[in-house]
Amino acid sequence: xxxxxxxxxxxxxxxxxxxxxxxxxxxxxxxxxxxxxxxxxxxxxxxxxxxxxxxxxxxxxxxxxxxxxxxxx
Numbered sequence: 001x002x003x004x005x006x007x008x009x010x011x012x013x014x015x016x017x018x019x020x021x022x023x024x025x026x027x028x029x030x031x032x033x034x035x036x037x038x039x040x041x042x043x044x045x046x047x048x049x050x051x052x053x054x055x056x057x058x059x060x061x062x063x064x065x066x067x068x069x070x071x072x073x
Contacts, residue, residue, distance in 0.1 A: 003019055003021065003048075003058050004020040004021065005017055005018070005019060005049065006018060007038070007042070014035045014036060014037070015034075015036045015037065015041035016032070016034035016041070017033035017045055019057075019058055024058075026057065027057045028055060030056065
């Protein structure tokens with residue numbers, strides 16, 4: 001199953017992009033996608049889905065959904 005990216009708002013009103021399965025913040029080029037405004041978070045999610053950004057902490061097989069993985073391995 002492909003990785004499903006989503007966003008969540010912190011107590012300060014800023015947004016974080018995260019992987020819904022692991023609940024981890026997505027990391028791109030060594031930086032977590034957090035502290036964003038909502039428009040930036042939405043754009044990051046679009047780019048992740050299109051493959052324009054690649055997550056450092058989500059395995060490529062999980063991103064593509066193939067081959068199927070077992071327990072994230």
